[in-house]
Amino acid sequence: xxxxxxxxxxxxxxxxxxxxxxxxxxxxxxxxxxxxxxxxxxxxxxxxxxxxxxxxxxxxxxxxxxxxxxxxxxxxxxxxxxxxxxxxxxxxxxxxxxxxxxxxxxxxxxxxxxxxxxxxxxxxxxxxxxxxxxxxxxxxxxxxxxxxxxxxxxxxxxxxxxxxxxxxxxxxxxxxxxxxxxxxxxxxxxxxxxxxxxxxxxxxxxxxxxxxxxxxxxxxxxxxxxxxxxxxxxxxxxxxxxxxxxxx
Amino acid sequence: xxxxxxxxxxxxxxxxxxxxxxxxxxxxxxxxxxxxxxxxxxxxxxxxxxxxxxxxxxxxxxxxxxxxxxxxxxxxxxxxxxxxxxxxxxxxxxxxxxxxxxxxxxxxxxxxxxxxxxxxxxxxxxxxxxxxxxxxxxxxxxxxxxxxxxxxxxxxxxxxxxxxxxxxxxxxxxxxxxxxxxxxxxxxxxxxxxxxxxxxxxxxxxxxxxxxxxxxxxxxxxxxxxxxxxxxxxxxxxxxxxxxxxxxxxxxxxxxxxxxxxxxxxxxxxxxxxxxxxxxxxxxxxxxxxxxxxxxxxxxxxxxxxxxxxxxxxxxxxxx
Numbered sequence: 001x002x003x004x005x006x007x008x009x010x011x012x013x014x015x016x017x018x019x020x021x022x023x024x025x026x027x028x029x030x031x032x033x034x035x036x037x038x039x040x041x042x043x044x045x046x047x048x049x050x051x052x053x054x055x056x057x058x059x060x061x062x063x064x065x066x067x068x069x070x071x072x073x074x075x076x077x078x079x080x081x082x083x084x085x086x087x088x089x090x091x092x093x094x095x096x097x098x099x100x101x102x103x104x105x106x107x108x109x110x111x112x113x114x115x116x117x118x119x120x121x122x123x124x125x126x127x128x129x130x131x132x133x134x135x136x137x138x139x140x141x142x143x144x145x146x147x148x149x150x151x152x153x154x155x156x157x158x159x160x161x162x163x164x165x166x167x168x169x170x171x172x173x174x175x176x177x178x179x180x181x182x183x184x185x186x187x188x189x190x191x192x193x194x195x196x197x198x199x200x201x202x203x204x205x206x207x208x209x210x211x212x213x214x215x216x217x218x219x220x221x222x223x224x225x226x227x228x229x230x231x232x233x234x235x236x237x238x239x240x241x242x243x244x245x246x247x248x
Numbered sequence: 249x250x251x252x253x254x255x256x257x258x259x260x261x262x263x264x265x266x267x268x269x270x271x272x273x274x275x276x277x278x279x280x281x282x283x284x285x286x287x288x289x290x291x292x293x294x295x296x297x298x299x300x301x302x303x304x305x306x307x308x309x310x311x312x313x314x315x316x317x318x319x320x321x322x323x324x325x326x327x328x329x330x331x332x333x334x335x336x337x338x339x340x341x342x343x344x345x346x347x348x349x350x351x352x353x354x355x356x357x358x359x360x361x362x363x364x365x366x367x368x369x370x371x372x373x374x375x376x377x378x379x380x381x382x383x384x385x386x387x388x389x390x391x392x393x394x395x396x397x398x399x400x401x402x403x404x405x406x407x408x409x410x411x412x413x414x415x416x417x418x419x420x421x422x423x424x425x426x427x428x429x430x431x432x433x434x435x436x437x438x439x440x441x442x443x444x445x446x447x448x449x450x451x452x453x454x455x456x457x458x459x460x461x462x463x464x465x466x467x468x469x470x471x472x473x474x475x476x477x478x479x480x481x482x483x484x485x486x487x488x489x490x491x492x493x494x495x496x497x498x499x500x501x502x503x504x505x506x507x508x509x510x511x512x513x514x515x516x517x518x519x520x521x522x523x524x525x526x527x528x529x530x531x532x533x534x535x536x537x538x539x540x541x542x543x544x545x546x547x548x549x550x551x552x553x554x555x556x557x558x559x560x561x562x563x564x565x566x567x568x
Contacts, residue, residue, distance in 0.1 A: 011381075013495050013496070013514070013515045013518075014514055014515070017381045017384040017385050019385070026381075037495075037496045038496070091359075092350070092360070093353070093354075093359065093360070096350075096354075118381070118382055118495055118496070119380065119381055120380050120381075120387070121362070121363055121379065121380055121381070121382060122362055123346055123350075123362050123363075124349070124350040124353070124360055124362060125350075126350070127318075127347065127348075127349070127350025127351050127354075128350040128351075128353065128354050130351070131350070131351045131354035131355065132354060136427040136428050137318065137319070137351070137428070138428065139318065139343075139346065139347040140343060140346075140347070142489070152431075155343075155347075156343065156490060157316075157343045157344070157433070157435065158342055158343045158344075158441045158442075158443040158444065159435050159436060159439065159441030159442075159443070159444075159490075160433065160434050160435030160436060160490070161433075161434050161435075161490070162316075162430055162432070162433045162434070163430070163431045163432045163433075163434075164428050164429060164430050164431060165428075165429045165431050166427055166428040166429070167427055175496075176489060176492070176496055176497070177489050180483075181483050182483070210392070211353075211358070211359030211360070211391065211392060211393045212359045212360075212361060212389050212390060212391050212392060213389065213390045213392060214387055214388075214389055215375070215388040215389065215390060216387075216388050217380065217385050217386065217387055217388070218377075218385065218386040218388065219384075219385055219386075220383075220384075220385070220386070220521065223539065223540060224542075226528070226538050226539070226541045226542065226543065226544045227542065227543050227544070228538075228543075228544050228545070228546065229543060229544070229545050230545075231545050231546065231547030231548075231551065231552050231555075234545070234552070234555050234556050234559045235559055237527070237543060237545060237556070237559075238556075238559050238560060238563050240543060241504065241525070241527070241543070242563070242567075245504070245525045245542065245543075247446075247447070247503045247504040247524070247525050248447070248471065248504065248560075248563070
C-alpha cells in the first residue's frame with residue numbers, strides 16, 4: 001500500500017497572530033512553524049500502517065522552500081520520502097489540483113490529509129482532491145482500518161460518530177481520534193540524522209489556477225473588560241445574563 | 249438565476265442551521281435582485297422554510313438518501329443548482345454540509361468559501377468575510393468563479409424572518425455510484441449537540457475528576473445546554489473526545505458559553521471565540537479566561553455551580 005500524507009506548514013498553536021503588508025499577509029516574524037496538528041495525527045496513523053502492514057509513506061507539501069524544515073520533521077518521524085510542490089499555496093482549489101497531480105504521478109492508494117489547517121481553516125482540500133482524482137472520501141475521520149483494498153472508517157458527526165465501509169483508492173480528512181495525542185511521536189536523534197539523508201524531491205508546480213483570492217485580514221475587536229460578579233450574589237449573574245446579555 | 253440553498257433536515261425536521269442558511273440566502277438574493285430556491289432531502293414538511301424567505305422548494309424524496317452520503321448529496325445539490333441556473337449556492341457548516349461542500353464545489357467548477365460570517369460586502373466582486381486562524385482573525389476573500397459556493401458558519405448570521413409564499417415541487421435527480429456505505433451510526437438522540445446548542449456548559453481540570461461532572465450535566469440540563477470540556481480533560485480520558493472544544497477540537501459558536509474550572513489556554517480561547525457571550529467561573533482571578541470573558545465569577549466551582557443551578561431553577565420557575 002502506497003500512502004501519501006499531506007502536510008501543511010502552519011504557525012504553532014500558541015502563536016500571536018499579526019499581519020503585514022497592509023494586513024494582506026500573515027506576519028511570520030518570530031513565529032514557529034509546525035506540522036499542522038490534524039495532519040500529525042494522520043502521519044502517526046500512517047506510521048502504524050508502515051510498521052504493521054508494510055505500507056510505504058511519503059509526505060507532500062505545496063509551498064516554498066521555507067516549508068522544508070516541516071517536511072524534514074515528518075521524515076524524522078518516519079516518512080520514507082518527501083515531495084515539495086514548488087509554488088505558493090494560494091487557495092484550497094489550487095492546492096487540491098497540485099496534489100491531484102502528485103497522487104496520479106505517484107500511484108498512491110491512500111491519501112491522508114488533515115480535516116483542516118489551523119491557519120486558513122478552509123477544510124476543503126481533501127474533499128476537492130478526492131473528487132479530482134475519483135477516489136472515495138471520508139471526512140472528519142477518527143478511525144481507519146484497511147485490509148487489502150477494503151477500508152472501515154469512522155467519522156465524527158454532530159453529536160456522535162458514524163462508521164462506514166469503503167475501499168481504496170481513498171482520501172481521508174483526519175483529526176484527533178485517528179490516533180491519540182499520547183501516540184504522537186517526537187523525532188529522536190536517530191530519526192533526525194536519518195531524515196537528512198532521505199529524499200526530499202522538489203517538483204515543479206502544474207500552475208493550477210485559483211478560484212478565490214485572499215484580499216486582507218482583520219483582527220477581532222478588542223474585548224471589553226470582564227464584569228465580575230460576587231460568588232455570593234449569583235442572582236446578579238442570572239439577572240445580567242437575562243436582562244443585559246439576553247442569552248437566557 | 250435564483251440563489252440555491254441546501255436546507256439540511258434530520259429525521260424529516262429542519263435543523264436550526266437550515267433556517268439560518270435560508271435567512272442568509274434571502275439576504276444574498278436581495279442583493280442580487282433574485283429569488284431563493286431551497287433543496288431538501290427527505291424533509292417531511294417544508295412549509296417552515298417560507299418564513300425565512302424561501303420562494304421555491306425542490307423536494308427530493310428517496311429512500312436511497314436516508315443515510316447521509318456526501319457524494320450523493322453533493323450530486324443532488326449540483327443537479328438542483330444546474331436546474332435553477334443558480335450562481336450562488338449556500339450551505340451550512342454542519343459536519344455533513346462541510347463534508348459535501350468541497351465535492352459540490354468541484355462538481356460545479358465553483359469557488360468555495362467556508363466559515364463565512366456575514367452577508368457579502370459586495371456581490372461584484374463577490375466578497376465575503378470568513379474566520380481564519382481558528383477565530384483569531386478574519387479573512388476577506390473574493391470568490392472569482394461564475395458559480396460560487398458559500399459555507400455559512402453556524403450561529404453567525406442568525407435567523408431572519410421573511411415571510412414568503414413558497415411554491416413546492418418534487419425533484420428526482422439521478423444518484424451517482426457511491427463507494428462509501430454507512431454501517432452504523434452512534435448518536436445520543438436525547439442530548440443537545442455542541443454544533444446545534446445555543447448554550448454550552450464546559451468544564452476543565454478544575455473539576456478535579458470525572459466523578460464530579462454530575463453538577464456540570466445538571467447545569468447543562470437546567471439551561472438546555474450541551475456539555476463540553478477542555479483539551480486536558482479529554483486527553484486524561486475524563487470526558488469523550490467529542491466534547492473537546494478548542495483549536496484541535498470542536499469550534500463553539502453558541503450564544504452563551506460557560507467555562508468552569510478552565511484556565512483559558514490560547515488554543516481553547518481560539519476555539520470558543522465565536523461564541524457571543526462568555527462566562528467564566530474559576531478560583532484563580534489571574535486565569536487568562538477572565539481577559540476573554542464577558543462575565544466572571546471568582547470562586548470555587550464546587551460551591552458556585554450548585555448555587556447557580558438553584559438560582560437558575562428559581563429563574564426558570566418564575567419565567568415559565
